[in-house]
Ligand code: SF4
């Protein structure tokens with residue numbers, strides 16, 4: 371499955387035109403800088419290999435699974451294969467990157483996404499070993515004790531912590547639609563205060579990035595995304611509803627390894643995750659190209675796995691790595707499960723895509739690679755898929 375992901379990435383990165391090869395000099399220099407940084411972090415109380423193994427073994431993973439994850443993650447982060455040992459080493463120093471996580475106007479779905487205990491992925495397990503200094507949903511203290519813990523974390527890790535923000539920020543009526551406990555601090559003030567001493571902000575989920583469902587019309591609370599409120603700090607946006615834990619971990623890993631944030635697009639989204647249009651990596655794409663569409667739920671085309679465009683799939687105008695990273699232990703994603711993408715990671719979701727089952731016109735500004743490249747990529751991937759399915763069947767794996 372991990373190899374599957376790596377190969378899909380390499381095929382579709384070429385199709386999408388993302389610069390995945392910055393040249394030998396760039397990678398050699400980056401490698402040296404990463405090595406130095408990891409060595410420095412390792413000197414300060416790293417997570418030991420034994421401790422890491424303990425976390426994985428508890429959920430039924432072994433060293434081989436971990437190494438497969440390392441190689442898939444290295445490919446997902448668009449790094450050359452020789453970075454794999456560095457990625458593996460970085461996992462042991464993830465506990466040196468302090469994270470403060472706050473929940474604002476949200477359903478906590480992003481927290482749930484990486485907390486799920488029923489069959490967590492390696493990504494989710496590794497997220498458990500980060501240095502989560504504050505997360506009111508997860509920690510035992512509440513009330514004043516929780517507020518004290520937040521103050522302590524902010525003081526101890528001043529200018530070092532990554533501030534993860536989940537949820538939109540209500541701005542109407544001076545922000546009174548969202549306040550913190552007995553202090554009555556509004557979410558707006560809370561976000562601005564915690565941002566001041568953060569190294570960078572990671573907005574997780576579509577509510578925190580673009581306002582999401584709380585900002586849907588008529589938006590009575592004046593819900594906005596983080597980047598509408600904070601302007602003086604680096605911001606990384608990881609939209610989707612919920613954000614994929616693999617992408618959350620990818621940002622922390624890259625930061626731990628390089629000391630820098632990932633390369634971002636114009637919407638502040640990491641290119642490694644949002645540089646691809648869903649449509650170009652979709653396993654039903656061959657049917658789109660062949661004009662084979664589902665016309666009605668449950669019809670023969672639906673049963674044959676044909677394209678969902680006519681049933682409203684928003685894959686042609688949505689950028690995310692859902693088809694490659696997937697959900698539920700990497701076994702499936704909405705389109706594989708039979709429903710079109712509803713565009714949950716795009717700005718303007720929910721209103722922009724509220725007619726979920728009506729076909730959406732293609733984005734006229736999108737300039738895809740030539741049909742030949744796409745067809746070649748799809749063909750190559752289909753051939754690879756057949757080969758891996760045979761291999762998976764032999765190994766007894768029966769995922770997607
Ligand atoms: S329209 Fe949707 S189902 Fe069809 S190929 Fe594109 S992403 Fe896949």
Ligand code: SF4
Nearest residue numbers: 692704711712713714
């Ligand atoms: S497939 Fe579309 S709707 Fe589903 S999670 Fe991905 S971006 Fe969101």
